[in-house]
Amino acid sequence: MLRVKPDQKQRIELTVNGRKYSGYATPRLLLTDFLRHELGLYGTHVGCEHGVCGACTIVIDGAATRSCLRYAVQCDGLELRTVEGLAVEDGALNDLQKAFNENGALQCGFCTAGILMSVTRFLEENPKPTRKEVTEMLSGHICRCTGYEQIIRAILQASGQ
Amino acid sequence: MSDVADRWVGTRYPRKEDAALLTGNARFIDDMEPVPGIRHAAILRSPHPHARIVSIDTSKADELAGVHGVVTGAEIADVINPIPSAIRVPIKFYPIAIDKVRYVGEPVAVVAAEDRYIAEDALELIEIEYDPLPATADPKFGASGDAAILHDDVGSNLVHHRTFRYGDPESAFENADTVVSLDWRYPRYASTPMETYGLVANFERQPDRYTIWSNFQGPFILHALMTGALGVAGNRLRLVTSPHSGGSFGIKQAMFPYMVLLAGCSKVLGCPLKWIEDRLEHLVGSSTASDRADRVEAAFSNDGELVGLRFENLVNVGAYVRAPEPASVYRMHAASNGCYRVQNIFVDNRLVVTNTTPIGLNRGYGGPQFYYALERVMDAGAKELGVDPAEIRRRNFIAPEAFPYNAPAGATYDSGDYETGLNQALDLADYDALKKRRDKARADGKLFGIGMAAGIEPSGSNMAYVTLAQTPEERAKAGGRSGGLGTATVSIDPSGSVTVKTVSTPAGQGHQTVAAQVVADALGLRPDQIDVVTEVDTLTSAWSLASGNYANRFSSVVVGAIAASAEKVARKISLIAAENLEVAPEDIELVGGEARVVGVPEKALPLRRVAAQTHWHPTGLPKELDPGLFETTIMNPPMLDAPDEQDRVASAVTFGYVFDLAAMEIDPKTGEIEIVKYVSVHDVGNVLNELVVEGQIYGGFAHGLGGAMLEELVYDAGANPQSGTFADYLCITAPEIPELTIGHFNTPSPHNSLGAKGMGDGSSMLAPTAVANAAADALGTFEIELPLTLNKIWAQANGQDYVRAGAARAKVGDGPHEDQGAGGGLTGGGNVELSATPEEVWKLLLDPDTLASVVPGCESLEQQGEDKFIAQVTIGVAGIKGTYDAEIELRDMVENTNVRLVGKASGALGFGNGEGLVSLKPLGDGRTMLSYSYQANVGGKVAAVGQRMLGTVTRLLIGQFFRGFERRLKSDGDQIGFLSRLFGRRR
Ligand code: FES
């Protein structure tokens, strides 16, 4: 096992949205800080840094994950999906993003990236959720602007309902 | 969307802002590195609610590798002045404690380092000796003569007191048929935007100047206070706002002291500093709405006419009167009559400082508290008179033909039709059916209640309403204050593209979209052809004191300035096109991207070409025209005059209207509330964008409901904050929100050219009251205290006293309890049966070696003198582990019988003090019953984030202690070793 000193940086290589990335991290560097300040992927946001608000949610090896509760060094070699990878080819909005736009599902947009990533995984598993299931799923996210109703509508619309 | 709409304003145009936000392309403050060489700052904050700073030693922190420097309050006081206040009291408000801390979370030192991690490491190395003072978070106790004084120079914790009378309240009350009153408390909560405060501050020389990039929301009147504190001219403090801001709801107004603090640190340390507040800092040290302890009285005639109102407001302003306070108690003042015709009003405003975070703007700013008084006392009156709550409101509403209406305290209500809104709400709720349902539920022994609340929503503030805090004489001396300037610029560049600058610093309210709609209508373009810049750069933007995003000023004031600028551009284009096309300017219309002759669509010029001419061929323009297309409007809503000598002030430009109705069923077995119906009807004047308006309504509703049901920033009786994480401060989430039925009707405002009114507060002001009224109806009492948490409602539904689990909270009206030497907090006790004689137990109990080996997490323990121990222990609570220096004294020792332990502990993560009583009783058989009880007060980070766990952790540690003690007894004495079950029973 590799041993590194607390302030010693080491190279982390991982895949984000299908592209190879690398950067340096001390053992205690949070994944959020690594993504944002080392890789410049600012789309992932930090709302609490203690695992409650859901703003930092990304998909790690297929699982929706709070990136504020991970260390960058834990993610060496893993596959990550972040909000930057959602748009289709030419940068146009995908169906979920479109549904958010059409339904007014975001205001300040600070919570949105985390919600989009959770919902993306959620719909992959449950493509036709009921309103109740959507509401329950959203309980893992805090949004202070929207009051959630328009988010629920957007998710239902994106799932073709 | 079609290419040519008749009118974009009023449609459901999806927001322009969204695409960047949905794809991760929007930039917030923490995404910005506007200058090279940034060091990262972390702030050391007081763990004590009230204490003198005896000494600060930063040497160890300074030496840590990666640290750039440490700044203390004393050093800051050398480079800045105290921040001016809106009221005249001898309080020196610095953004950092100088010699005394007055609330938990108050900054005491700033570290700048290579990165935030190192900066936070260094915070733990700063050694501060505090001399704790008594503290309180309770406004009533704080205002009583018994509380410790926060600001010695003031000599009292009451820092502001003014009374106002309009009409003849004394005779109204004397001659009234019925007078009802309520004493009420309002909890402290906050809108907690998802993005916290953030800034980059940079001091540069030649000339000396500051630049601060931040997610500050304004109002930019605070710029003047910041220049005062920093001691520079206005143009030497450049404030630049980030392109996006992750919510604010008023809260980001209160970051200006941090802007001053970090600017000062940048000067001291000679480098640009970035500071991003973390969530714990935000929850204990940013800003909140005010908690209140007030009284309201209402006088009615027998037929239900409201003839007089009397408000006695006691506002907990926190530890300092941070500007724009005391505005929160004056924002609604000019509209103290609410929706009603009542003319006789008495208002008594007192502000008290307590050992809590200073208050500030928060969604609804003063409105939720105001309506909690007015709209609950209306219900109390209805009940007293036996009138339906809807009916009593109907009887007192200002009639639709009375607008514009001059309210007794000075507001001019622009337009309204309050009864129509009420009727619509009753229809949507099917009020009669709901009442039948209530009858049936009650007949079945259930708790069912219906509540409602009506309110006006003042928008577009008069900057002068705050000066009501001064007497007319003081105001006259200070010179006139009035107005609320709105500014906007519309320009077309040489390539023909259109840009709007609004300096409205939105945090999610869709200003870009609405501005684009307004300008698209004026210029005959599509909203997507118009770019909107909402940031402020005080060096380059057209801004003024009122700029920023608060008091719903965008749709009440700023849109008017945007429309006016767009009109100027349109007129210029029409003039040029008219000359080119050889027609009269009146015959030109701007449609579909062209300037064309009315009725002759083929006679047209592309708008871009006409616009470009002003840049490329200015000499060829019609003579009366100035070249260029860059039109700025600075407009002052003319009604926003200075307060008059009778303390009347036109406090706002537009007055929207909200009527909320809630119905709930309470399960007395669990205390659970089910909101079975919620209807909200709004008059926002002309709707500018339906989707945006709807979003604001849902959002405001969620905030109001959160405040009613869940959200509270709790302080224990010793003024230690208990809500440091989102697991303690419970923001409302999706499953907790009931279905909302929305109704609309519009009375266009005559106070702006688009007929729109401000509308961002909405139900955040009324939901707490509508829900409280429903709960009062269900429980049959007006003694309702928000938030309506399960425990509280269960206790009330079952006739029990309510005690918050885990932390003793000052009950209404109490200060710290007298019998709680340690000031509240944790209490507990139990019995342990030990298999040794009292003498053996006693010996072991006082033996340092034994204690060192059995105290959980004990790293060292030393006896100092006969009855004193000092120890170092490492304890983890709720994921935060820290080392504490403890000092334990043994008092009242009666050998082999009992001893009182008095101790205190402190460490980087917090402190505790408390005492315990241990007594031994022989049980015969060589056994002993050990009884213990303790009470402890825990403060600092560990209390703020670990409050939920403290009780459990304490019990766990005590369990560990006695298990260790058991092992020790066993190994110490064979004679007792095998008599297993050293403690058989613990309670
Ligand atoms: S930032 Fe990760 S859950 Fe809040």
Ligand code: FES
């Ligand atoms: S859109 Fe602002 S927090 Fe969700």
